[in-house]
Amino acid sequence: MKIQFSFFLLLICSLTINAQDPIPKASQGKIERIQNFESNYVSNRNIDVWLPETYNPKFKYAVLYMHDGQMLYDAKSTWNKQAWDVDSAASELIDSGSIKDFIIVGIWNGGSTRHSEYFPQKPYESLSETERDTVSKQLQNSHVPVNDLFKPQSDNYLKFIVEELKPFIDQKYSVLSDLNNTFIAGSSMGGLISMYAICEYPNIFGGAACLSTHWTGTFTLYNNPVPQSFLDYLDQNLPNSKNHKIYFDTGDQSLDSLYPNIQRKVDIILEKNGFGDNNWITEYFPGENHSENAWSKRIHIPLEFLLHK
Numbered sequence: 001m002k003i004q005f006s007f008f009l010l011l012i013c014s015l016t017i018n019a020q021d022p023i024p025k026a027s028q029g030k031i032e033r034i035q036n037f038e039s040n041y042v043s044n045r046n047i048d049v050w051l052p053e054t055y056n057p058k059f060k061y062a063v064l065y066m067h068d069g070q071m072l073y074d075a076k077s078t079w080n081k082q083a084w085d086v087d088s089a090a091s092e093l094i095d096s097g098s099i100k101d102f103i104i105v106g107i108w109n110g111g112s113t114r115h116s117e118y119f120p121q122k123p124y125e126s127l128s129e130t131e132r133d134t135v136s137k138q139l140q141n142s143h144v145p146v147n148d149l150f151k152p153q154s155d156n157y158l159k160f161i162v163e164e165l166k167p168f169i170d171q172k173y174s175v176l177s178d179l180n181n182t183f184i185a186g187s188s189m190g191g192l193i194s195m196y197a198i199c200e201y202p203n204i205f206g207g208a209a210c211l212s213t214h215w216t217g218t219f220t221l222y223n224n225p226v227p228q229s230f231l232d233y234l235d236q237n238l239p240n241s242k243n244h245k246i247y248f249d250t251g252d253q254s255l256d257s258l259y260p261n262i263q264r265k266v267d268i269i270l271e272k273n274g275f276g277d278n279n280w281i282t283e284y285f286p287g288e289n290h291s292e293n294a295w296s297k298r299i300h301i302p303l304e305f306l307l308h309k
Contacts (some may be wrong), residue, residue, distance in 0.1 A: 012057060015280055024077040026073055026074070026087045027091070028052075029091060032049045033076050037164075037165065039164050041156040046297075047106065047107055047108065048072070048108070049105050049169070050073065050086070050087050052103070058190075061103050061173070061176065062100045062175070062181035062182070062307060063103055064102055064303075064306075066104055066184075066190075067107055069105075070074055070108050072086050073106070077159045078185060085299075086296075089303060090102070091299070093307075096301070098308065100110075103175065107161070113124055115144050116151060117156075118193040119219070121155045122196075123125045123229040123233040125152075127226075132150070134225060138218035138219065139219075158200055166204070178204060179204065183207040183208065184207075185209035185210075185211070187212045188212050191213030191214060194211050195208060202240065206245065210247065210249075212250055212290055215227050215230055217230070220258075224269070235272070241276075241280075242279075246279070246280050246281075247264065248267075249281075252286050256288065256290045263284075267282050
């Protein structure tokens, strides 16, 4: 299956907004920016933290870490004039009393490093040298910034979140820092890194939402060793189903057309490893494509699932 690359070139390379851009406007609540958060593991980047209208330091809040932070809140501030509008969905659910009170930590992506930071590293390292060469060539052909051999940096990206960002958030804001109140979410490559995060750090993250998970890693199904490496990794590294929740979904249009058959294999692995109705959801959305507009329509589903009281 071939996909038009112009869409993906924009998706990959145009997500970074100038670090000096104004703070996005929240529809409800407020957004505080941590400007150019410094890291020993990844490049410095902005963190946009959403606080609900009722935020009060006297109370404790759950925390949702989200990738591609510059695409979450305000369509007027994004490169494609689309956004998740996650602040609206979160506010409605909090007001309804159906979910825990929580804050959102929107982590900006690294622009040209996005693919390498979000690509699960251990599955890639399990590939043979020939398979890695194939992946590198497929990514180069898709205009992903790869000089020679593709080298994922997701282990460092997760260290940045777990060892640097989370301790900062735990200290600065009135939050619950335990497993049952710490969640992670993203779409596309952000779905992949969310899956990887809950597998690598099961004592940190109690739930993950993976929307339109980019199971192909590259942008083709042909001669692609990546999906099987992800399936093998999941089968061996899923967290304990007794105290973790996982949400997956996919559409079937544009880039999402690559995912449904792989997602069904993921579903089998989840069921095999003890996940069921209480701790796992996979949703299929026929007719939906790979875009913030699509994800904004359904972000309320994983929010309610992960943060249900």
